[in-house]
Structures are given as C-alpha cells and as structure tokens.
Amino acid sequence: MHHLPSEPRIVFLQPGQLVPRAARDYLHSFNVSTTAMSILGALRDGGFGDLWFYDVACEEGDALGDWSEALLYKGAPDATVEAWLREVAPAVVCLTSMFTCDFPATDHMASLVKRTLPDAVLVVGGRHASLMPHWHLENPAVDFVVQGEGEQTIVQLVNALCGRNHLDPVRIPGVYTRDTCDPAAPRAWPEATLGGSFAQDLVLWKPDGQFRYREVVLHESPKDFLYKRAATALHSTPLMPTRGCPLACRFCGSHFTPEMRPVGVERILGDLRYAYDRGVRIFYNISENFCLHELDRVLLKRMADWRDDTGGDFILTHPNSTFLPVYMNGTEPDDAFIDLCVRAGTDLITISIETFSPRFDDKKLFKKYTIPQVEALWKRFRQAGLKVHLYMMTGFPGQTTRELHTDVTQTRDWVSRGLVDAASFSNLLYLPGTAYYRQALKQGWFDEATFRGWIREGFNFFAVPERLNFSLVPTPVLRDVLTCLRSADYDGAVRAMAASESEPISLSL
Ligand code: B12
Numbered sequence: 130m131h132h133l134p135s136e137p138r139i140v141f142l143q144p145g146q147l148v149p150r151a152a153r154d155y156l157h158s159f160n161v162s163t164t165a166m167s168i169l170g171a172l173r174d175g176g177f178g179d180l181w182f183y184d185v186a187c188e189e190g191d192a193l194g195d196w197s198e199a200l201l202y203k204g205a206p207d208a209t210v211e212a213w214l215r216e217v218a219p220a221v222v223c224l225t226s227m228f229t230c231d232f233p234a235t236d237h238m239a240s241l242v243k244r245t246l247p248d249a250v251l252v253v254g255g256r257h258a259s260l261m262p263h264w265h266l267e268n269p270a271v272d273f274v275v276q277g278e279g280e281q282t283i284v285q286l287v288n289a290l291c292g293r294n295h296l297d298p299v300r301i302p303g304v305y306t307r308d309t310c311d312p313a314a315p316r317a318w319p320e321a322t323l324g325g326s327f328a329q330d331l332v333l334w335k336p337d338g339q340f341r342y343r344e345v346v347l348h349e350s351p352k353d354f355l356y357k358r359a360a361t362a363l364h365s366t367p368l369m370p371t372r373g374c375p376l377a378c379r380f381c382g383s384h385f386t387p388e389m390r391p392v393g394v395e396r397i398l399g400d401l402r403y404a405y406d407r408g409v410r411i412f413y414n415i416s417e418n419f420c421l422h423e424l425d426r427v428l429l430k431r432m433a434d435w436r437d438d439t440g441g442d443f444i445l446t447h448p449n450s451t452f453l454p455v456y457m458n459g460t461e462p463d464d465a466f467i468d469l470c471v472r473a474g475t476d477l478i479t480i481s482i483e484t485f486s487p488r489f490d491d492k493k494l495f496k497k498y499t500i501p502q503v504e505a506l507w508k509r510f511r512q513a514g515l516k517v518h519l520y521m522m523t524g525f526p527g528q529t530t531r532e533l534h535t536d537v538t539q540t541r542d543w544v545s546r547g548l549v550d551a552a553s554f555s556n557l558l559y560l561p562g563t564a565y566y567r568q569a570l571k572q573g574w575f576d577e578a579t580f581r582g583w584i585r586e587g588f589n590f591f592a593v594p595e596r597l598n599f600s601l602v603p604t605p606v607l608r609d610v611l612t613c614l615r616s617a618d619y620d621g622a623v624r625a626m627a628a629s630e631s632e633p634i635s636l637s638l
C-alpha cells in the first residue's frame with residue numbers, strides 16, 4: 130500500500146518516441162502534449178498545486194539518438210531525464226503511453242522512473258496503455274494503469290493514495306494493478322466529464338518562462354509547406370474542441386467513444402485567448418472531425434469575430450486531417466462555411482481521402498460525391514487562398530497494386546493540375562482495438578505476442594515493415610512507392626508499381 134503526503138508533488142512525463150531510420154523525415158514540430166494539459170489541469174482542478182511537466186520527446190528540441198538497428202530514439206538523453214527527476218523528486222509520476230509503436234520507449238521510461246525514484250508511485254495511462262494495460266503491468270516499475278479518459282480517475286486515485294478519500298485504489302473504475310488486470314476481460318473505455326481547465330501554463334512554458342516547444346522543421350519534403358509557416362518565431366497550441374468520433378474507420382483507434390462530446394465553446398475560447406495573450410499565434414486543430422459537431426461551427430464563428438478584432442493576427446491550421454463532407458452543402462462546396470473558415474484564420478486544410486477504392490473507403494466519400502464534385506471543392510479552396518493537402522493511405526489488407534495505382538494516379542492528376550498542393554501517403558498500421566487488428570488476429574496473420582515482437586523492429590506510417598504488410602503489393606514495391614511519394618515523385622511511384630512482377634500493370638505516365 131502506498132502512502133503519499135497530503136500535498137504530493139506530481140510530475141507528468143511525456144516519453145520519448147521511436148523513429149524508424151528509414152522514415153526520419155516524418156518528424157515535425159507539432160508536438161505539444163494535449164494529454165499533459167488535460168491531466169495536469171484536472172489535477173489542479175482537483176486541488177493539487179505542486180505540479181510539474183517534462184516532455185522527454187521535445188524538451189531538448191529534436192534530439193535523436195540510437196535505439197536499435199532499425200530505430201532512432203527521439204528524446205532527451207536518459208541521464209538528463211534522471212537528473213531532472215532527482216531534482217524535482219516527485220511523489221507521483223504520471224506517464225502517458227499513447228502510441229503502440231512507442232511501447233518499447235515508454236516501457237523503458239517506466240523502468241527509468243522507478244530506478245531513479247524507487248519510492249514514487251508510477252501511474253501509466255493513455256491510448257495504448259488503455260488497450261493493452263497488461264503490457265505495461267508486466268513491468269514491476271508500474272504501480273497503476275488508468276484506462277480511458279483519465280481526468281476524474283487520476284484525481285480519485287491520488288486522493289485515495291494520500292488519504293483524502295476512503296476509496297480502495299484498486300476498486301476505482303478504470304484503475305488496474307498487476308493483481309486486478311485480466312488481459313482476457315472485455316474492457317470499457319471510461320469517459321471523462323469534460324470542461325475542466327487545461328494546464329497550458331505548465332505545458333507550453335518551462336518554469337523559467339521560456340516556450341517549451343521549439344518550432345523547427347528538420348526535413349526537406351513536399352510536406353514542409355505545412356509547417357513552414359509555423360517554423361518561424363510563431364508559437365503554437367493545439368485545438369481539440371470535441372472528443373469521440375461517430376465514424377468507425379477500420380484502421381483508426383479514435384472511435385472508442387462514438388459519441389461526439391464537445392469540450393465547450395467558452396472553455397476553448399478562454400484557452401486560446403490565454404495562449405494568444407502570451408504570444409501564441411498558431412492554433413492547430415488535432416480533431417479529425419472538426420466541425421462535424423454544430424458547436425465547432427459556433428466556435429469557428431467566435432474565432433472569426435475575435436480575429437477581426439485582432440486585425441487577423443493569428444492562424445488556424447489543420448495539418449493532420451479534416452472530414453470532406455463538412456465543407457459541402459449537398460454536393461456543392463459550402464460557400465458560406467468556407468468563407469467562415471477563411472475569416473477564422475484558416476491557412477491550410479488537410480482532407481482525409483485515404484483511397485478511391487470502394488473496398489477501403491470507410492468514409493464512403495466516393496459513394497456520396499463524384500470526382501468532378503470533389504474537384505469543385507478543391508477549386509473553391511484555391512479560390513479562397515487556402516493551401517490544400519490530402520491525407521492518403523496505402524497498404525490496406527488485400528489491396529492490389531492496381532488499386533494502389535489508381536490512388537496514386539488520381540492524386541498525381543490533382544497535384545499536377547494545381548488543384549491540391551500536396552498529398553501525404555501513410556501506410557496502414559495495425560493498431561490494437563481497431564477492426565483491421567481484430568481481422569488480422571482472426572485470420573491468423575499474427576497473434577498478440579508475435580505482433581509485440583514485430584513492433585519492436587519499428588512500426589510507423591512511413592516505414593513499411595516486412596512482416597506487417599498484408600496487402601497484395603509486394604513489400605519492396607510498397608516501400609519504393611512510399612519513398613517516391615514522400616518526395617512527391619509520382620512518376621517514380623508509378624514506375625515502381627509497373628516493375629511489380631506479381632501483378633504487372635501498364636505504364637501510363
Ligand atoms: C495529436 C496526435 C498526434 C501528435 C501527438 C502530439 C503529442 N505529443 O501529444 C503527433 C502528430 C506527434 C502524432 C503522431 C503519431 N500518431 Co497520433 N494522434 C494524435 C491525436 C489526433 C490526438 C491525441 C490527443 O492529444 N488527444 C487528446 C488527449 C487529451 O487525449 P489522450 O492523449 O487520449 O489522453 C486521455 C486519456 O488517454 C488519458 N491519459 C493519457 N495519458 C495518461 C496518463 C495518465 C497518468 C493518466 C491517468 C491518464 C492518461 O487521459 C487523457 C484525458 O482524457 C490522436 C487521435 C485522438 N483523437 O486522440 C492520434 C493518435 C493518438 N495517433 C496515432 C498514431 C498511430 C500516430 C503515429 C504512430 C502515426 C505515425 N506517424 O506513424 C505517430 C506517432 C509516431 C511516434 N513515433 O511516436 C493513433 C494511436 C493509436 C495507437 N494505438 O498507437 C491515434 C489514436 C489516431 C488513430 N488513427 O488511431 N499524433
């Protein structure tokens with residue numbers, strides 16, 4: 130049983146990340162931890178005042194070190210993290226485990242924490258930890274795993290540990306220990322009550338007042354233009370006005386909470402104003418279904434009015450993804466909405482297209498719209514002065530070279546005609562909790578233990594692992610295609626597919 134002081138010092142650690150050597154150009158700077166803001170904000174709302182944050186992945190800029198033959202480690206050196214932990218000497222360490230591909234690095238961080246601070250309580254939460262709590266609890270360094278949205282759970286847990294309530298920590302819903310975690314049991318995804326405060330102050334700024342995140346772009350790729358504007362002296366903060374997603378794309382791990390729950394227009398505006406008043410000029414949206422909920426449109430309208438007041442002194446950017454239907458009125462571009470987007474400072478729009486193949490088009494975009502209707506939207510965006518970027522995917526299970534060829538050539542057509550600025554192609558990842566992952570287990574393509582072994586070798590949108598390619602495109606071809614596409618060499622990608630022996634296709638450059 131852990132006994133904490135009544136005013137425990139609490140640290141939130143964002144772990145380092147793993148970067149396949151073959152894909153180091155994916156790195157970019159939009160890395161501010163929304164997760165830390167939400168958990169530290171909840172702890173503060175819950176009456177805890179001695180709160181600290183360290184972003185191992187970003188604190189030292191984009192520091193890269195060796196991890197394994199296939200992987201680089203992006204993060205502050207262990208000795209630096211240890212020294213910081215010793216100096217701060219917290220009683221509780223909260224560690225987030227978001228990405229399955231980073232599990233080895235997060236697990237390493239858990240061991241480092243316990244080695245450095247044997248008496249501290251280590252709590253792990255986050256997307257990956259919630260789906261695979263047993264992976265983390267196998268490490269004796271981890272005391273508790275918190276599953277699902279953790280704002281209220283972490284407050285209850287720390288309260289219990291320092292005697293502020295009479296709850297038994299292991300009976301708090303969503304809290305697991307080695308003794309109470311049953312990997313075979315079906316897991317719920319506890320939802321938080323939203324609307325509490327965000328600890329922007331602790332996350333965006335270091336205790337000495339310096340901005341924590343350095344806006345840098347390391348690489349030269351066609352995607353650079355997404356970040357170039359940010360890679361100036363301007364600072365950024367994330368915008369996530371809703372949680373949950375009603376769609377259920379088979380590759381995605383975002384739909385565990387299918388109901389869209391808005392955080393609240395006033396709360397979000399308050400956060401944006403707070404950051405703005407302290408010099409932040411870029412708000413980047415990380416919500417993939419931005420404006421699918423009516424309240425997001427209210428927020429957008431309020432941002433537009435506010436921007437008018439500031440003389441257009443901030444930008445709103447969507448480098449990740451947004452959903453095409455929100456920009457349409459029936460089958461035509463929604464002029465009024467697009468004008469509102471511009472007035473709210475929108476600089477860049479990324480649209481998830483993913484694929485033109487009906488077999489994998491989970492958003493059913495091309496059931497709803499024809500290619501000319503979508504082209505009319507691109508033209509409208511260009512006319513409004515917006516940068517347009519497409520999010521495409523490769524490597525669907527069973528995808529043929531011919532299907533990939535169609536995706537590449539249609540995209541090439543749009544880029545070459547100047548209808549869109551660029552497209553990023555990401556290879557499908559098999560992520561626990563998704564339909565494709567379940568399908569893979571069912572079909573016997575891998576079991577959990579095998580999967581766990583494979584991800585140690587590197588797993589990323591931009592690096593195609595030999596073992597995790599269940600498309601019909603041979604792995605070397607898929608790799609060549611993605612390499613070409615990363616530098617916008619569409620003709621090279623088409624040539625790579627034409628060279629595919631298993632399923633020859635004609636060269637139509
Ligand atoms: C922003 C974002 C990013 C940012 C992350 C910036 C940062 N430092 O945080 C960037 C751009 C870097 C990024 C990169 C990638 N991403 Co991303 N990303 C997201 C996104 C859109 C939002 C995450 C977020 O901030 N959510 C808001 C916060 C508040 O929620 P949260 O983190 O889940 O935290 C809550 C709970 O989980 C819990 N919790 C979390 N941590 C802790 C800790 C404790 C102690 C407690 C008690 C509770 C707790 O409480 C929080 C509050 O409710 C999500 C999708 C989504 N809607 O969540 C995908 C998502 C997390 N990304 C995903 C993926 C796959 C990636 C990449 C691997 C893609 C790639 N390039 O290959 C890379 C990672 C590369 C690498 N090597 O690490 C997947 C992860 C699935 C998985 N199992 O791995 C997601 C879920 C999207 C999807 N398609 O499924 N991503």
Ligand code: SF4
Nearest residue numbers: 374376378381383417
């Ligand atoms: S990919 Fe986007 S639209 Fe599809 S389930 Fe995930 S968040 Fe929702």
